[in-house]
Amino acid sequence: MGLATAAWLTSHRAGRVVLNGRSAPSPEVDERLTELAAQGTDIRVVLGDAAEPGVAERLVAAATADVTLRGVVHSAMVLQDAALTTITRDQLHGVWHPKVFGAARLHETTEGLPLDWFVLYSSISSLLGILGQGSYASANSWLDGFADWRSAQGLPTISINWGIWGEIGAGMIFKERGYQTIPTGEGLHALETILAHGRRHAGLLPGGPTAWIPPSGRSLPVFQAVIQDGGTQAAAEDDGPADIRARLRAAAAGVPRRTLLEEYLGEHLRVVLRLNQRTLDPDTPLRSFGFDSLLALELRSRLEPALGITLPGNFIWKYPTIAALAGGLADFAGLALDGDDGP
Numbered sequence: 336m337g338l339a340t341a342a343w344l345t346s347h348r349a350g351r352v353v354l355n356g357r358s359a360p361s362p363e364v365d366e367r368l369t370e371l372a373a374q375g376t377d378i379r380v381v382l383g384d385a386a387e388p389g390v391a392e393r394l395v396a397a398a399t400a401d402v403t404l405r406g407v408v409h410s411a412m413v414l415q416d417a418a419l420t421t422i423t424r425d426q427l428h429g430v431w432h433p434k435v436f437g438a439a440r441l442h443e444t445t446e447g448l449p450l451d452w453f454v455l456y457s458s459i460s461s462l463l464g465i466l467g468q469g470s471y472a473s474a475n476s477w478l479d480g481f482a483d484w485r486s487a488q489g490l491p492t493i494s495i496n497w498g499i500w501g502e503i504g505a506g507m508i509f510k511e512r513g514y515q516t517i518p519t520g521e522g523l524h525a526l527e528t529i530l531a532h533g534r535r536h537a538g539l540l541p542g543g544p545t546a547w548i549p550p551s552g553r554s555l556p557v558f559q560a561v562i563q564d565g566g567t568q569a570a571a572e573d574d575g576p577a578d579i580r581a582r583l584r585a586a587a588a589g590v591p592r593r594t595l596l597e598e599y600l601g602e603h604l605r606v607v608l609r610l611n612q613r614t615l616d617p618d619t620p621l622r623s624f625g626f627d628s629l630l631a632l633e634l635r636s637r638l639e640p641a642l643g644i645t646l647p648g649n650f651i652w653k654y655p656t657i658a659a660l661a662g663g664l665a666d667f668a669g670l671a672l673d674g675d676d677g678p
């Protein structure tokens with residue numbers, strides 16, 4: 336996204352763009368930078384860890400040699416996903432280091448310069464609290480607060496809570512899985528609009544609001560304007576029927592009861608996988624939908640309260656299909672799917 340931002344700046348005739356990363360550009364990126372330079376922008380690359388002392392100074396020195404620095408975009412990140420209860424200090428630090436300490440260094444180094452904008456690439460995770468991304472969400476939340484803190488001192492700052500970009504960057508896997516994502520052109524258009532309006536905060540979610548905002552978050556004031564009155568109803572629909580145990584008990588033992596549980600699991604999976612109305616075959620391998628450990632965590636957190644159980648951490652991961660998972664869950668929860676007594 337940093338490179339796309341550089342290309343966007345070049346297309347707007349920026350005089351100079353200084354790019355930073357810890358590792359040297361790949362041959363493909365190098366080629367792209369040469370193309371950008373051919374459009375008339377002075378492209379420079381300064382290598383180094385932006386959170387370490389001296390690097391922001393080198394960046395600013397490269398940017399201000401004979402021209403005035405007008406804008407900063409902070410898009411560095413490292414991801415280390417883990418469930419909240421298992422996050423280690425090292426993982427937390429690994430995620431906070433580039434985002435938080437990198438932002439602080441850039442702030443300290445540019446504080447006295449006449450910037451038009453200082454843009455922080457935050458994420459929708461700090462508004463939604465994506466499961467398994469506690470470190471990342473908290474680091475982005477820090478950026479959101481930092482934007483307020485800087486703005487209060489008259490320093491122009493914008494924190495953008497980006498949804499997932501599908502064509503470039505670390506979120507491409509989500510597009511492959513069928514999620515609604517932000518096309519690069521739309522993201523850059525949004526960036527331009529946000530800059531033009533001088534916002535302190537802005538968020539961009541691809542697709543309809545309910546594609547990304549979980550039912551539990553839809554009543555939050557921050558989302559009211561985008562969800563309006565559809566939120567409560569959509570939340571109820573997405574949560575599925577509340578008392579699945581009672582419905583299973585009422586269904587005849589054997590195939591009807593098993594089908595009911597498989598359909599119920601399919602409902603939750605559709606929400607977790609953001610598959611809209613698509614029908615899920617109970618025997619299709621879950622991995623073929625891009626199901627991974629983060630999504631398994633999300634599914635577990637939906638099923639546990641509904642079924643009134645606490646599942647072992649790797650439980651869902653052990654079952655390759657909906658049909659297998661239905662059987663495993665029924666056993667674990669003491670639901671007699673095929674028995675005469677009913678669950």
Ligand SMILES: NC(=O)c1ccc[n+]([C@@H]2O[C@H](COP(=O)([O-])OP(=O)(O)OC[C@H]3O[C@@H](n4cnc5c(N)ncnc54)[C@H](OP(=O)(O)O)[C@@H]3O)[C@@H](O)[C@H]2O)c1
Pocket residue numbers: 336337355356357358359383384385386409410411412413432433437456457458459496497498499500501503504505506507
């Ligand atoms: N992709 C999305 O869908 C999405 C969604 C919401 C928010 N965002 C935000 O947008 C930003 C860009 O995302 P992306 O997808 O483009 O990420 P990315 O592809 O993972 O790129 C991150 C960049 O940060 C650099 N970096 C990491 N640590 C650094 C450090 N200490 N000092 C300097 N550079 C460092 C990496 O280069 P080296 O490894 O060479 O250092 C890499 O070029 C991130 O802040 C992310 O939180 C992205």
